[in-house]
Amino acid sequence: MTDAPSTQSEITHIDVRVLPPFERHPQIFGTLHTLTPGKVLHITSDHEPRPLQYQLETALPGKFSWEYLEQGPEVWRVEITRLDAGCDCCCGSH
Template identity: 35%
Template sequence: MPRLDVRDVPPAQRHPRIRTAFEELDGGETLELVNDYEPKPLFYEFASEVQSFDADGYEVTRTEPDEYVATFPKR
């Protein structure tokens, strides 16, 4: 599973970098995203704009106070 840690990426560059990484996946693959806050805005963006995003398979876990790991599965 590809893993992308965006905690050190400037906020304005995060969503474009994540979208690019997701688009590079094959169908059936999942992008594991590491972020410093729960990526709810990104989830809503993907759910409304990215047809290949499997919103039902999305999961997020807080692993540290400033670390969230979210899975973005691709259909």
């Protein structure tokens, strides 16, 4: 067994189809808060994740990019990339 160095190609994945609905957004946001700039989270869902995108843009504007990898009709896959290393607090910048 060898310990490979961490690379930017490592991608965290959450398949929300196997999670109870009440755990989905908390798990996603908990994971997003652990990402460093340039790191990626892939999400797989059985429904359009647009509400998650709006929540992310509202709570953490400018911190993440959002790209669809697959857009239904049965499976949606999204790639979210951490852009900014600043504070993830909800107070915003003034």
